[in-house]
Amino acid sequence: MDPFERSYEVVRRVKKLKDSLHGNMSRLFKEGNLTGPQGMVVGLLFRMGPLKISELSQQMGLSMSTVSGILDRLERDNIVYREKSETDGRVILVKITEEFKKNSKHSFSNMNHRWDKILDLATDEEIDRILEALDILERLVEESRNL
Amino acid sequence: MDPFERSYEVVRRVKKLKDSLHGNMSRLFKEGNLTGPQGMVVGLLFRMGPLKISELSQQMGLSMSTVSGILDRLERDNIVYREKSETDGRVILVKITEEFKKNSKHSFSNMNHRWDKILDLATDEEIDRILEALDILERLVEESRNL
DNA sequence: ACACGAAGCTTCGTATGCGAAGTATCGTAC
DNA sequence: GTACGATACTTCGCATACGAAGCTTCGTGT
Numbered sequence: 152m153d154p155f156e157r158s159y160e161v162v163r164r165v166k167k168l169k170d171s172l173h174g175n176m177s178r179l180f181k182e183g184n185l186t187g188p189q190g191m192v193v194g195l196l197f198r199m200g201p202l203k204i205s206e207l208s209q210q211m212g213l214s215m216s217t218v219s220g221i222l223d224r225l226e227r228d229n230i231v232y233r234e235k236s237e238t239d240g241r242v243i244l245v246k247i248t249e250e251f252k253k254n255s256k257h258s259f260s261n262m263n264h265r266w267d268k269i270l271d272l273a274t275d276e277e278i279d280r281i282l283e284a285l286d287i288l289e290r291l292v293e294e295s296r297n298l
Numbered sequence: 299m300d301p302f303e304r305s306y307e308v309v310r311r312v313k314k315l316k317d318s319l320h321g322n323m324s325r326l327f328k329e330g331n332l333t334g335p336q337g338m339v340v341g342l343l344f345r346m347g348p349l350k351i352s353e354l355s356q357q358m359g360l361s362m363s364t365v366s367g368i369l370d371r372l373e374r375d376n377i378v379y380r381e382k383s384e385t386d387g388r389v390i391l392v393k394i395t396e397e398f399k400k401n402s403k404h405s406f407s408n409m410n411h412r413w414d415k416i417l418d419l420a421t422d423e424e425i426d427r428i429l430e431a432l433d434i435l436e437r438l439v440e441e442s443r444n445l
Numbered sequence: 446a447c448a449c450g451a452a453g454c455t456t457c458g459t460a461t462g463c464g465a466a467g468t469a470t471c472g473t474a475c
Numbered sequence: 476g477t478a479c480g481a482t483a484c485t486t487c488g489c490a491t492a493c494g495a496a497g498c499t500t501c502g503t504g505t
Contacts, residue, residue: 161425162319163359164432169316170359171439172309186490204454212313217492219455224490241453241500277434284431285311287424292318333460351484364462366485371460388470388483 161288183255185230188213188221193230193247197259201234201244308435330402332377335360335368340377340394344406348381348391 173187180190188211195210196202204222208215222245225231230251236242320334327337335358342357343349351369355362369392372378377398383389 161428161432162323164429164436165312165316165319166359168432168435168439169312171436172312175439176309188491205452212310212317213491214493215454216456216494220491223455239453239501243454277438280427281308281431281435282311284428285308285315288315288428289311289318291424292315292322335461352482360461361463362484363464363486367461370485386471386483390484 165288183258184228189225189230192218192221192225192245193251193259196231196245196247197256201246203236204243204245207245312435330405331375336372336377339365339368339372339392340398340406343378343392343394344403348393350383351390351392354392 176190177187180187183190185193191211192207195207202210204215204218207222208218211218213221222231222233226233229248231245231247234244234246236244323337324334327334330337332340338358339354342354349357351362351365354369355365358365360368369378369380373380376395378392378394381391381393383391
């Protein structure tokens with residue numbers, strides 16, 4: 152395989168992998184009429200309690216402006232709401248509405264549980280190999296930035 | 299690490315990796331005022347000659363509707379153009395404009411060359427480990443679809 | 446007190462990205 | 476030769492996604 156093909160092959164596979172993970176997540180959350188990112192927000196809030204926008208942004212690896220848009224739609228559908236922090240007027244705390252909490256806590260934790268299972272299918276050794284390979288790839292991409 | 303953390307860790311890392319690759323590509327192409335996907339289209343056309351929309355779609359792992367939009371913008375900027383196939387009226391052939399070819403062929407092949415180099419930094423053994431890990435992950439995601 | 450940079454969000458413009466529905470053309474069965 | 480399913484694209488509606496610019500609030504220095 153020449154370098155061109157090899158590079159594209161890896162990029163394609165990484166993309167496909169990310170798509171599969173994303174698609175998997177989306178499919179899980181779809182039962183609750185949530186998209187992947189929306190489900191991730193709600194999952195984080197269920198698990199960690201109220202979060203700042205910046206914390207959500209950091210946890211999800213997305214820019215604040217993107218998170219802001221996702222929250223707009225979640226708020227529109229009455230799933231979460233924004234609340235100004237009392238201690239710092241700049242900060243917005245995102246919380247799950249009581250209504251959604253009441254209606255969806257059970258089914259949602261169920262979804263999350265199934266999501267957790269995804270990697271349970273792997274042996275510890277396989278997990279190690281995966282993380283190692285991700286390390287290598289990350290390093291390569293990092294190094295290549297200086298070419 | 300509990301299962302939740304482990305799953306999210308892998309997802310985050312895969313996403314970060316895909317972002318790095320994508321960002322790297324975008325940075326390279328930015329010199330020619332092209333976004334990542336746009337650069338990929340032009341790169342494929344330079345390398346393989348005129349292509350059908352469906353072929354581009356398949357090569358890039360994107361839906362036809364997405365490719366169609368990318369082509370709209372490339373056409374707007376006079377970088378590529380659509381041409382109806384003579385043998386099959388349904389088929390559209392995408393070609394690079396002479397203008398862009400003349401102005402950008404050199405710098406573009408330069409970009410592509412640097413892109414090729416990204417994985418040259420890896421040893422063959424590392425490449426093998428990467429592809430193996432990607433295999434494992436793909437298999438896991440595939441299997442977990444039936445949970 | 447007040448000026449002023451920094452921090453936290455939102456808004457805006459643009460580019461992806463997808464699936465569903467629509468359009469045009471091709472092949473084929475009849 | 477014509478009806479009709481299949482194929483190749485486009486269009487539409489929506490949800491991400493980002494960076495740049497704007498707004499408000501906080502801290503700090505004076």
